[in-house]
Amino acid sequence: MPTTLSPSEPAQDRSTVRTLLRLWPYVRPVRVRLFTAAFVAILASCIGLAIPLVLKWMVDGPIADRDPAGVWLGALYLLLLGLAEALLFGFRRWLVARPLSHVEAEMRADLYGHLQRLPVAFHDRWPSGQLLSRGTTDLMLLRMFLAFPLTFLLVNGVTIVVGVIIMLVQDWTLGLVILVPAVPVMVTCVVFEKKYSRAARAAQDQVGDLTTVVEESVLGIRVIKGFGRHRSQARAFRALSGRLRGTELRKARLLATILGVIVTLPEVAIGAALVLGCVRVADGELSAGTLVAFLSTALALRWPVDSIGFLLAMSQEAATATERYFEVMDAVPESGAAGGGSRRPVPRVEGLRFENVTFRYPDAPPGSPPVLDRIDLHVRPGESMALVGATGSGKTTLTALVPRLHEVTSGRITLDGVDITAMSRKELRSRVAVAFEEPTLFSATVRENVLMGADEDELERALGVAQADFVHALPDGVDTQVGEQGLSLSGGQRQRLALARAVVGRPDFLVLDDPLSALDVHTEAAVEAALRRVLADTTALIVAHRPSTVLLADRVALLSGGRITAVGTHHELLRGNPEYAHLMAADPAGEREVKR
Numbered sequence: 001m002p003t004t005l006s007p008s009e010p011a012q013d014r015s016t017v018r019t020l021l022r023l024w025p026y027v028r029p030v031r032v033r034l035f036t037a038a039f040v041a042i043l044a045s046c047i048g049l050a051i052p053l054v055l056k057w058m059v060d061g062p063i064a065d066r067d068p069a070g071v072w073l074g075a076l077y078l079l080l081l082g083l084a085e086a087l088l089f090g091f092r093r094w095l096v097a098r099p100l101s102h103v104e105a106e107m108r109a110d111l112y113g114h115l116q117r118l119p120v121a122f123h124d125r126w127p128s129g130q131l132l133s134r135g136t137t138d139l140m141l142l143r144m145f146l147a148f149p150l151t152f153l154l155v156n157g158v159t160i161v162v163g164v165i166i167m168l169v170q171d172w173t174l175g176l177v178i179l180v181p182a183v184p185v186m187v188t189c190v191v192f193e194k195k196y197s198r199a200a201r202a203a204q205d206q207v208g209d210l211t212t213v214v215e216e217s218v219l220g221i222r223v224i225k226g227f228g229r230h231r232s233q234a235r236a237f238r239a240l241s242g243r244l245r246g247t248e249l250r251k252a253r254l255l256a257t258i259l260g261v262i263v264t265l266p267e268v269a270i271g272a273a274l275v276l277g278c279v280r281v282a283d284g285e286l287s288a289g290t291l292v293a294f295l296s297t298a299l300a301l302r303w304p305v306d307s308i309g310f311l312l313a314m315s316q317e318a319a320t321a322t323e324r325y326f327e328v329m330d331a332v333p334e335s336g337a338a339g340g341g342s343r344r345p346v347p348r349v350e351g352l353r354f355e356n357v358t359f360r361y362p363d364a365p366p367g368s369p370p371v372l373d374r375i376d377l378h379v380r381p382g383e384s385m386a387l388v389g390a391t392g393s394g395k396t397t398l399t400a401l402v403p404r405l406h407e408v409t410s411g412r413i414t415l416d417g418v419d420i421t422a423m424s425r426k427e428l429r430s431r432v433a434v435a436f437e438e439p440t441l442f443s444a445t446v447r448e449n450v451l452m453g454a455d456e457d458e459l460e461r462a463l464g465v466a467q468a469d470f471v472h473a474l475p476d477g478v479d480t481q482v483g484e485q486g487l488s489l490s491g492g493q494r495q496r497l498a499l500a501r502a503v504v505g506r507p508d509f510l511v512l513d514d515p516l517s518a519l520d521v522h523t524e525a526a527v528e529a530a531l532r533r534v535l536a537d538t539t540a541l542i543v544a545h546r547p548s549t550v551l552l553a554d555r556v557a558l559l560s561g562g563r564i565t566a567v568g569t570h571h572e573l574l575r576g577n578p579e580y581a582h583l584m585a586a587d588p589a590g591e592r593e594v595k596r
């Protein structure tokens with residue numbers, strides 16, 4: 001199924017506001033608190049702006065009249081106003097803290113859920129580090145944006161407007177002097193926005209690339225050490241982090257430029273107003289109190305003006321983070337539930353059938369030959385079919401089509417006569433079990449790893465079938481933690497757990513991708529014997545590389561050049577098909593079997 005965006009296609013020329021508006025569904029539930037908080041902050045700011053007016057009253061009134069009681073009263077007013085401002089800002093912070101961590105958690109949960117539903121083709125295409133960084137750094141940026149810049153762009157905007165009006169009312173000539181820098185400051189902001197948005201996007205993408213390299217080196221540490229590749233790996237890391245550093249420096253330079261303009265021009269204007277104001281007070285055209293009020297208002301506006309630079313920068317980063325978040329969320333998940341959710345009793349008459357199946361990977365270059373080309377294959381009910389072919393012939397791809405990890409390009413696959421695309425995912429997964437060559441164990445107990453939601457009673461039977469009795473000798477038996485955060489198991493042990501996982505739900509159909517590849521000869525013989533019993537009453541498709549695995553199956557299909565070129569028993573093909581004989585002979589274990 002095609003997805004809409006890949007990591008290499010960032011949207012160009014987006015509108016910051018429109019991008020940020022996409023956050024609304026998440027912000028909606030906390031909107032009341034957020035608006036209340038903004039209102040409280042505006043109130044606090046306006047109280048701050050009343051302080052200069054009290055100063056004016058003090059200078060022109062009690063101070064000019066040399067009235068100490070009046071001065072004390074003024075001081076009391078100032079103290080109360082300051083206290084009210086501080087308390088309201090504290091209240092604002094309390095209002096937003098909890099709801100915003102809720103927003104972040106919701107967005108993260110949605111992202112995680114969505115990632116689970118996205119098709120394998122999506123995960124093939126997206127580097128895991130890009131997904132990781134979107135789920136962590138980007139969401140943190142968004143929470144910070146909602147907590148701070150979003151409110152303060154509004155609050156500071158209102159404060160600046162109210163402050164300028166107060167100044168103009170005090171004295172409109174001085175007010176105009178202060179307003180002169182407004183035009184160049186605004187032009188700088190617009191230019192800055194554009195440039196900073198590009199730099200922010202580059203930086204956040206580079207964090208994703210860096211995360212990918214770190215993740216790969218941690219997961220592949222054995223290969224890196226075994227091949228002495230740590231130097232080249234470190235070089236790759238240094239190159240990427242050097243690039244990120246360059247981008248961060250570019251961001252810092254842009255921020256320094258805008259701050260330079262935003263801080264310097266208003267300071268110069270304040271200086272000019274101070275000189276002009278002093279001259280006019282000396283000439284008796286202006287009261288000293290008015291000049292004090294005017295200048296303290298101008299100084300009170302310094303923080304709202306200075307902060308615009310980094311508030312815009314944080315908003316740009318948040319817009320980029322939103323864009324990156326929704327690039328993943330907009331990818332189309334697997335179509336879920338065609339057909340009913342419950343399992344219908346289906347007569348087991350048809351088995352597994354591939355009808356004229358053609359498959360091409362979604363990201364394959366156009367015009368390239370399909371990996372699988374008009375495959376017709378019938379695995380009869382209860383039959384086990386081995387799938388043999390040279391490396392790269394498409395065996396893994398063919399098996400991945402049955403549980404719908406990939407969707408067929410054309411043709412159809414049926415289970416007992418029912419098209420797999422007509423079944424719900426749930427029904428399909430309950431009828432087909434898979435075990436892959438690279439068994440993955442999650443950081444959980446053996447029990448959870450094998451059951452994966454299946455019935456508890458089946459555990460012992462499945463472990464028995466897979467000859468995985470070794471788990472009882474683990475420190476906590478089936479409750480031992482395994483996987484990354486637990487005990488490390490050997491390749492053979494992991495394969496046996498994966499087999500147990502495959503057979504635990506008593507599936508009608510089994511798809512096994514070379515399930516015995518990591519087993520030693522003795523264990524292999526034991527698992528084979530047990531598998532034989534399981535295979536007796538399931539319909540199975542087994543990718544096989546060695547004759548010992550092939551011999552578990554009733555018949556063999558040979559995959560070559562994207563087509564099924566022969567179907568027959570092992571011995572028939574061995575005698576009649578030179579390619580098959582060659583494939584089987586290439587394996588030393590195969591020779592052992594062939595001589596039998």
Ligand code: ADP
Nearest residue numbers: 124361371389390391392393394395396397398
């Ligand atoms: P086999 O299991 O027989 O070794 P595969 O099914 O793994 O073969 O691969 C068949 C072909 O499909 C190979 O040429 C491989 O390069 C290609 N291929 C495998 N996985 C992908 C993928 N996720 N995206 C694109 N091409 C792929």
